[in-house]
Amino acid sequence: MYQFLKAYGLFLILSGLTPLLLWMTGAISGEGFKDAALITTLWLIPLWWNPTRIRSLSAFIGIGIACLALPGLAYFLVYRQELTQSLMMILFESNQTESQEYLKNYFVWWFAAVFLVYLLVPYQLWRTLQPAQLSRSKALSYSMIAILLALTSPVNHALHGHWHLASKSIDRHFGATAPFQLILGYFNYQKQLAEVEGILLSMRKIPPLKNLTEQAKPEQTTLVLVIGESTSRLHMSLYGYPRNTNPELSKIKDELVLFDNVYSPRPNTIESLQQVLTFADQLHPNDYKNKPSLIAMMKQAGYFTIWITNQQSLTGRNTMLTTFAKQADRQYFLNNERQQNAFSFDEKVLTPFAKSLGDPHQKKLIVVHLLGTHMKYDYRYPKAFATFKSGQGLPNHALDDTQVDQIDSYDNAVRYNDWILSQLISTLKAKRQHSLLVYFSDHGEDVYDSAPYTFQGRNEATPTLPMYSIPFMVWHSNDWFNRSTTFAGIQTHRQYDNADFIYTFAEMVGLSFDGFKADESLVNTAFLQDNILVGDPFIGKLKPLPGTQQFNANKLALWNPGYLAEH
Template sequence: MAMTKSAPAGRSAIDWAGLGWMFLFFWYFSGVTQALLWASGTTGSTGSRQVLLASALWLVPLLLFPGRTRLLAGAIGAVLWLCSLSGFAYFLVYGQEFSQSVIFIMFESNVNEAAEYLGHYFAWWIVLALVAYGLGGWLLWRKVRPVYLPRRAALVASLLLFTASVGYQGVRQFFKHEEPLAALEDFEKRIEAASPWQLVIGYRQYLRQLSNMETLLASREQIPPLNNLVDAHAGQPSTLVLVIGESTNRQRLSLYGYPRQTTPNLDRLRGELQVFDNVVTPRPYTIEALQQVLTFADQENPDLYLTTPSLVSVMKQAGYKTYWITNQQTITKRNTMLTTFSKQADEQFYLNNNRDQNARQYDGTVLEPFARVLADDAPRKFVVVHLLGTHMRYQYRYPEEFERFTDRSGVPDSVTDDQLPTYNSYDNAVLYNDHVVSTLIERFRATDPNGFLLYLADHGEAVFDAPDPQVLGRNEAAPTGPMYTVPFILWNSPKWQAQQARDFSASLHRPYSSSHFIHTWADLAGLRFDAFDPSKSLVSAAFRKRPLLIGDPEQPKNLIDFSLIKPKKPVDPSSEFVQQEREAKERPL
């Protein structure tokens, strides 16, 4: 018996097939892209789970007004289709997930840059895929039919669908947080993978973070330049490169004695490198660490990053053309400060526009723009290359061909069978990081430069390392050695070394905090100014040993010398990794 505008008398069976076609139609406009992202290994399954729930919301108006099912489905579907085109097309072109960072790049690019990118990535099959995508939506719309329920049943079903899709998470977050804005931000994270929220939330986040960044940039423009800056190499062509790693614990590098050969390329270059083996980071978090590494702030003066020039500004003042190449996320809430630093450079290359940090975005993507920068005819260049490095989750940090550590060979007995996959994936991530860093050095060396390349990580990472084999991640409240020990490696070109004739042997084992890095960089670059302190330079004859302060400088009483930290065996529930794991599990299935 065919359905009519009012359910026929005596008919009580629910048209489950009709409900299924409705749901499939609405799911299509978000689910296809998320399924492609998941199937390609670009992201995990979180987005797909979000889409399954969020898509159920659109069944509500169709159940409440069944007589207008086709009209409502068509109108809602048209909006979802239009909003989903950006995410679908972006995946086809770049193989990444659409985010607020993409919106930032779009508005930052001029017409010529946009045309260049379009010409580089455009292919006719993309047009065909977009046409097929639209056709698929139309075919599903033709399958949509009214589903009639008794009025009370329709109301109950609509309430349940609303609660399951958005209501429960919305109420839960607003009870969980005291601040409404914090509750809204957490709620947005639970639905932002679905159309149209991906575009709406992305644009709102873009506006919010852009405002924050513009405020920071405006304040930085008021910072006066360094007094009495003198450059020992003024007027000479030179290229200086700073490579910033991520979450890389030097204890897992064979270059530093780790038994597994995780850095075969750097090991091969060992004779050309200055390998400093006693450098620690002041803080185990990227933003907090780099606020000190890239400015004159330190653990005793943590707010100086707000009132003193950044390293980029110093190099511009010294007459260098400055570049920032980053594979980190661009304009997220956490990364706005880094984007502010990058915007001070003359040219930027933003390569990672994924919504989710846990996405396959390999650092090899920095090599092409690095080659372009090296080919730039500017006589004096300062280049920052910011890697995603070995950031959790480690299995997303390396392509399949670098998955070489898969068994227990070279693994401590303390590592359990459950821990082994994570332990191995971290070593594989270190192996790929070795490939990227060594390739940067080799390509730099091939240009016969007058300059140097320095690589250090922002912080380390504990991955079931001795003497605390149960600890995974980073937690400032329960510090362990691997969270703070970072690689610090210098490659000098023959030309630059000949000019300076420096002997680094006396400084390779000095205890040093990267919070004073700007003084070391200035010393290596031949810069002097009133704020320069040679006793804070790792490579200066005037170097003075200081306590390696770690901890939150906003709580000075909690600052401790790194040499005094004690092993912590339990996994602290507030650690960053545990929090991320918990959030992943709490996301609706």
């Protein structure tokens, strides 16, 4: 058995070193190394059945693992991050010159020394291997145990007929371990890219807006749309939260137009932005399929479009986000993590944002998609922003220590988000361009905010006000073309469903077209306040969000005939 333990150590060094280093440096959780330790037992199965050939089989398997593990180790040495399918999209879509620049800029001499040590230790273990003996019955028993350890979760899903969950489980557990990391990553990259290309092809067939016109502006015009993540305005001091979570934005509060009664249409990123960035809404959820997106509208108006994102870019869940990004003329994908519970601070967006502001196009739209305050909250801010501790300043709701820690982490993430926004605004302001910046979050988050103060997160089936209450603010340069008309004396307390954002943004930037709805534009004098309808529009009836006003019951009755009888 000693020979097999040495072979296991050999394989574990080759497949588990990178996830171990990622764990030790705090880039990801220890789950990746745990998976590597379990999955590595599978490589012992051929050895158990052929113990006399342990040296030759170990050499064959070890060389294969090493060849496919080296790219992941190299990427860790450069970026201290995990090699993922999102990164593969960037690498495979880079041209030869960009690839050469990558190698020239980042490959240093000591990488070779690390690779040598990485290979030398397993080689020394291999040299000590000796032929072994093992009965067929023990080989069978050990093999069954190894399979049980490595494949319990996907096999359990498959036995219950949940093949999609089985596939996701394999991706989750095998995706961090060489050689499966590279193989599964490439397979998933191709799969998700095909889905993205299919959706893009469909979107390209959508006819443009009819009679699109734009009001005259100065030659150099820059529009910035900043999309937050999971940030509730109920945790922002700009909106009255008792903790000082907005020290930087508060300094320029007089320069901001703060709308304080805006709600997301749905409590999840994809479903929300599928409406916010298109003409779809809760009553017409499929309109994203037959009408242009916001990016397509702006390109039709002659804007050069840039998409900068710190969201995961090519995962099964984020296909639609990647599709929106790929519609833009230029993209910056900055988050290549496989897991959401990994450090990818939003300050990553600042450099490409500053670079994009210097782009020479006379009209440009820059979309910045932040990771914001997404769970797990303590991954969303550097230690320097760990301001709130021990629940100081929180209302007394008999919260336990774990709940208090969660709120502290969330508020620290909000405070870091405040700094990011202030940096974006100050960088834009310094360019002295004719410019406008809009910020909102995709949805909110309930962090023990609603009685009985036991829930954290989002659940569309049991909606609460914090899940949908989002910040919505505007900054514009002093010379913005319609500041004295559209923004002068504007009412900021009207109830608004952000699913109608495309109309509001069009009016802010001076676009008009056939089918424009003035009553859906938050900055139009003809605006009619919205009923905030929540629920999945594809599978069930909608209902008003508790805690919001209801304005037009007849409109609700058109969608849900039982509404008037129930209320």
